[in-house]
Amino acid sequence: MSEQPAPATAVPPQGAYxxxxxxxxxxxxxxxxxxxxxxxxxRGVVGADVDLAAAREAAALAAGNTLLAVAEALGSLDAVARCVRMTVFIAAVDGFTEHAAVADAASAVLRERLGERGIVARSAIGVRTLPSGAPVEVELTAAVR
Structure with missing residues (x-):
């Protein structure tokens, strides 16, 4: 029995998931x-290699990628009843305190694309490092119609 390659996705996994x-x-x-x-x-750490504006752009792109994954899994974003929870991880220098400003860019993407259905409960968490040296990582949970 030969192993079949994983199907191509809009947001290809970087590991076994x-x-x-x-x-x-x-x-x-x-x-x-x-x-x-x-x-x-x-790549880089917010507050050292990555400034606030670039971190916000990165968070927006990462949030957009969560929506791509959701749309692919459900067939369409129309199947989203509402987004319920988002976590934004930010690799930042000690003393960085503008986590909410970075995460606001991710929240804005959800609101732009989903309107009221995109308003979420959210956490913005500072961490030392993220996969592949990314400055931000976003997770999303949504209710399905």
């Missing part, structure tokens, strides 16, 4: 970094 799982009326995404065509667009 799937971009999103649908179960029990919810869809959960894997952590999404600011990748375009599978390539990380920015």
């Amino acid at each position: 799937v971009p999103a799982v649908v179960h029990g009326g919810l869809v959960w995404t894997a952590g999404m970094t600011p990748r375009r065509d599978g390539r990380l667009t920015v």
